[in-house]
Amino acid sequence: MSCVRKVFDEMTKRSQVSWTALICGYARKGDMDSARELFDKSPKKDSxxxxxxxxxxxxxxxxxxxxxxxxxxxxxxxxxxxxxxxxxxxxxxx
Structure with missing residues (x-):
């Protein structure tokens, strides 16, 4: 996940897909603290x-x-x- 996070952090433009992929990656690895932290920081989109x-x-x-x-x-x-x-x-x- 550290390599994935490095790529994410270096992205100049992040889409909803990139935010979701990283959050899900942390969640699937059992790192719910990181997943929740990112979710809270992610740009809020309406439905x-x-x-x-x-x-x-x-x-x-x-x-x-x-x-x-x-x-x-x-x-x-x-x-x-x-x-x-x-x-x-x-x-x-x-």
Missing amino acids: AAYNGLVEEGKMWFKAMGEFGLTPKTEHYGCMVDLLGKAGCLEEAEK
């Missing part, structure tokens, strides 16, 4: 920022079957997260 990603996320989720992949708990969790952040709470609940 509209995710709306363009929802349709793409749905498309890739549905396409998993075409690649011979069966969605696992982690995949459903990602969809719930994406839909929730986009304000699609009823769809996320389903």
